[in-house]
Amino acid sequence: MKTSKLKAELPLHLLILPGLILVIVFSYVPMLGLVMAFQKFVPALGISGSKWIGWDNFKYLIDMPNMGQVIWNTIYIAVMKIIAGIIVPITLAILLNEIIHERFKKLIQTIIYLPHFLSWVILGGILIDILSPNTGIVNQLIKALGFEPIFFLGDNKWFPFTVVITDQWKEMGFNTIVYLAAITGINPSLYEAAKLDGASRLRQTWHVTLPGMRPIIILLVTLSLGQVLNAGFDQIFNIYSPVVYESGDIIDTLVYRLGLVDAQYAVATAVGMFKSVISLGLISLSYWLAYRFANYRIF
Amino acid sequence: MISRGQKIFIGVNYVFFIILSVVCLFPLIHILAISFSSSAAATAGLVTFWPVEFTLKSYDYILNKPEFFNSMFISFKRLVLGSAISLVLCLTIAYPLSKETKAFRMRTIYAWIFVFTILFSGGLIPGYMLVRSLGMLDTIWALVIPPAVNVFNVVLMLNFFRALPKELEESAFMDGAGHWTTLWKIYFPLSLPSIATVTLFTMVFHWNSWFDGMIFMNQVSNYPLSTYLQNVITSGSIISTSLTNLNDLKDISDRTAKAAQIFIGTFPILLVYPFLQRFFIKGIVLGSVKE
Amino acid sequence: MKNSKLSVIAAVLSTVVLLTACSGNGNSNTGGNTNTGKSSNEASSNSTTTNNSQQSVDIDPFGKYDPPITIDVAKASSANMRFGDGEDINNNVWQREYEERLGIKLNYVFASVFEGGAYDQKLNLSIASGDLPDIFQVNAQQLKQLVAAGQVEDLTEVFDQYTSEYTKSLYEDAGDSALLSATFEGKLYAIPALASSLDTAPVMYVRKDWREKLGLPEPKTMQDVIAMAEAFTNGDPDGNGVKDTYGIAFTKDAVVGTGFADLQGFMNGYHAYLNTWIEDASGNLVYGPIQPEVKQALQQLQDLYKAGAIDREFATKDMTKVGEDLSKIGIQFGQMWNPIMPMQGSVLSNPGSDWEPFSIVSIDDKPALASVVAPVVKYLVVRKGYEHPEAAIKINNLTYENLQGPNADYEKFGTNLDGQEGLHYTLMIAEPPLKNNTIYLKVNEALKTGDDSKLNSEMKITLGDITAYNNGDMNKWAGAKIFGPDSSQAVLNQYQLDGRIMPNSFYGGATDSMADKNASLEKLMVEVFTKIIMGDSIDNFDKFVEDWKKLGGDTITQEVNEWRAGLKG
DSSP states (O other), X not given: OHHHHHHHHHHHHHHHHHHHHHHIXXXXXXXXXXXXXXXXXXXXXXXXXXXXXXXXXXXXXXXXXXXXXXXXXXXXXXXXXXXXXXXXXXXXXXXXXXXXXXXXXXXXXXXXXXXXXXXXXXXXXXXXXXXXXXXXXXXHHHHHTTOOOOOTTTOTTTHHHHHHHHHHHHHHHHHHHHHHHHHHTSOHHHHHHHXXXXXXXXXXXXXXXXXXXXXXXXXXXXXXXXXXXXXXXXXXXXXXXXXXXXXXXXXXXHHHHHTGGGTOHHHHHHHHHHHHHHHHHXXXXXXXXXXXXXXXXXX | OOOHHHHHHHXXXXXXXXXXXXXXXXXXXXXXXXXXXXXXXXHTTOOSSSOSSOXXXXXXXXXXSHHHHHHHHHHHHHHHHHHHHHXXXXXXXXXXXXXXXXXXXXXXXXXXXXXHHXXXXXXXXXXXXXXXXXXXXXXXXXXXXXXSOOHHHHHHHHHHHHHSOHXXXXXXXXXXXXXXXXXXXXXXXXXHHHHHHHHHHHHHHHHHOOHXXXXXXXXXXXXXXXXXXXXXXXXXXXXXXXXXXXXXXXXXXXXXXXXXXXXXXXXXXXXXXXXXXXXXXXXXXXXXXXX | OHHHHHHHXXXXXXXXXXXXXXXXXXXXXXXXXXXXXXXXXXXXXXXXXXXXXXXXXXXXXXXXXXXXXXEEEEOXXXXXXXXXXXXXXXXXXXXXXXXXXXXXXXXXXXOOOBTXXXXXXXXXXXXXXXXXXXXXXXXXXXXXXXXXXXXXXXOHHHXXXXXXXXXXXXXXXXXXXXXXTTEETXXXXXXXXXXXXXXXXXXXXXXXXXXXXXXXXXXXXXXXXXXXXXXXXXXXXTOSSSOOOEEEEOOTTTTTOOSSSOSHHHHHHXXXXXXXXXXXXXXXXXXXXXXXHHHHHHHHHHHHHHTTOBOTTGGGOOHHHHHHGGGGEEEEEEOTTTIIIIIHHHHHHSTTOOEEEEOOOBSSSXXXXXXXXXXXXXXXXXXXXXXXXXXXXXXXXXXXXXXXXXXXOXXXXXXXXTOOBGGGGSSSOOXXXXXHHHHHHHHHHHHHHOOOTTSOHHHHHHHHHHXXXXXXXXXXXXXXXXXXXXXXXXXHHHHHHXXXXXXXXXXXXXXXXXXXXXXXXXXHHHHHHHHHHTTOOTHHHHXXXXXXXXXXXXXXXXXXHHHHHHHHO
């Protein structure tokens, strides 16, 4: 019994083997370097020569001024991004799917993917112009509609919102593509069956499309949970300023200003570890929840 | 028959996407305009959607160096090699992981082994030291092997595999096919949309990734294009000048050079992308025939 | 951010270095070495061949190695380093020179990454994996680490023995701070790259066309400046009927300083000094930004902001952005290099606009002192155990010798008319501290007397550019504004003549507490100051002073004073 099962499984093991080896060599071996988080690392002394200081790096992190505020900001912004990252691309994918004209559809797909290629360094400058309270286009529109101009990048009430929206604008193309691919994988006969039952397009979407996308949705959400403490250093670094530190400073920007400028690799490793542990917890939690309640294994 | 409500919806849908496209396009047009403008106009903030004081100097400056074409070639090499290796690995890992646990008992353990690597990383220094000790510095392998297993893509792929009907596998086995044959002859052709997706992401990654090029390559002649553009063309802040070169400065500035850099970097991907889009369609056709 | 400020300074210095020529600054005779060198090798320019080809056993600042040696080196490259056809970092005029003159072949173990982030990353990786090059460039922090880890050679002796006369004189010009910043426990562990501290002094730039249009006098006091700022804001100086102009410009990094649109020049007018350690009445070193004079200046800035004389969005705009706004700005406090970038672009695109550099002015009858920093940011070190440490010194000698020394050939080794930048091919780019000042003096002398015989070809070009500008060529505006008669260098020269300079009294590497706390203290300072300018209560300044002391400032102050005591001893 057992050996024949093993024989049946053997090809599967063999298929995974190359990938496994690569991952062990290139991901797990370097992970040993996580020990740097517990050292007073000095490049000149290397990992083996640097002193062991236990939890001191973590203490230093927690003691950083405003760390509590900053952690809150990070989670707040990251969660909003995750939510937006679900709603926006799904909506776009569904709407895009309704477009019959093939070439138009392909054109749109390409265009919305384009902002992904612009770096935040460039976008930062552009955003400051567009969102300027005095001269920016957006505020001109707002004023024309009779409202007071909004200092998007300088007002703590608006800054997180601005961060999320501009981030969606840049990255929605990516997720939309994935959801579109998922939609095209849905069996067309399911739609026909629904139509025969008299369902309108809207109801078809609700009963066929969305459920068909469910696995991918859950998957993308779960994977993005792994990023919840990442909130987007590159973006925020390029559009924030001291006036919005209160709402916009995230873990990575704080650590950058306070630790990394002086190349404190140990602190950076400690931060990374801290974030990784939390992500692990979140992903495990969602994996378990999905399994328990939807009998679905995310991976 | 299409109801009036549906007609309105379709119309609004089109308008919506047109507006969205404009919003997505206009920063790009702005940057394109800057790349063709003189540095004086760019630094003075005069450029909006059309070049001011049109000049080809920025592009000329970048394209004129022989190293540019060399690095472009390296980028292509990296792209092709890296995408191929990544894709093969993605498929060979996703396939077993997509099986039920009863068919493959170690499945979940393996899955967690892979996912764990998305979460935890040793960081820059250990990564560098590993590559160095394997003798891969200054070779294309340093760019292609470490990122070869992309767990995110693997997980995407395994979910697509799971969506394929079980009967396919069963009938393949009854015909005497083993796992290997099933994977390549059956699963592969049916998963073209997801393969296209994953390939696109991988290609974009390899094309844009510049940091690894910088740390693993010591000679400029080994730089991929993105690293070359990042490190040779643009600096952090001010470009050094000389009085005798003031005329040159007039036409090249940080902003115009950076803008030209973006375009040169983006262009090839824009060419590949529409090509890959065809596979989304193909997938549907093949996917519906089976039932 | 401090790093970007320093790298801006470094980048700019390379800029200005190119505006130069050998100044025939005859303060060191070519003559012989007073070292025990037996042979006169001093480059009488073309006799490169046989400088005493005796072995490097002889203490000869330019002694040639025979057989030639290969040294593994590393340095950061400069932006837009250009090479002639077929040339690169391993094959150019300086590489050939090192081989011919010194018998040294430089092998760059990695090339072409910029100063600042990229180079530091690569070097740190090399260091961490134990791959130290033989001779290489480091910053102050890396130097400190390497010394502490015992990985670099003690250069005290070889520096004394091998440094050429001319080079020694340059280090004297730079004052003690340069060498002291590389000295640990009395021993010299690196060769500092010289640069000019005078060039870091703040200069006040005022819109000339606006000032004339509104009939305002030249600013002689801070009161004048404030009145001018208000007039520029309210008096519609650009004549378009819209109130869209600003009196004074600042960037979001104005507190820490980038060299353009900073607070420093304004602060100096109130006898306040940011980012500096100054001596108090009892001779101890105290931190500039927590002194009461800063409070007064902040209050005035707050008033200006309220009155609309400062851009409401200044705190979100970086240097590039503010550079774009220049057409709408009346005054900015920057440094001597601003005319090149970003002002030249603005002037070309907005015909009619013009700027004048002025000395900073004072709020009362005590003259305003211009803050300067000791700008040594780069060092050349030799890894421990390398058998030819004196090679580093010789290379250093040759660099200065060929570029600025009495027998220099700037055309060949600096920037030639084809735009090839030989200057950047040297192992470490540096310039004599008084170089720009000397250019300014010589060129203006020639302008007055009409006699250009004392200038070499580069200086003649500077002269030509100024003349061209005088005849209406706006492309030469920047050069004229830096080196001409009414220029930023003129302002700096005056500071020097009047002795109106306030140096930073601390120039050691970061002390232990500084390394830990400085960044967060600086963050606090930037936030508090920026918010006060934008309207927060001025009392927050006092709270900041208390917080600063409590959160580590007192410890740092103590360490700074200990460092100083250690120097004297």
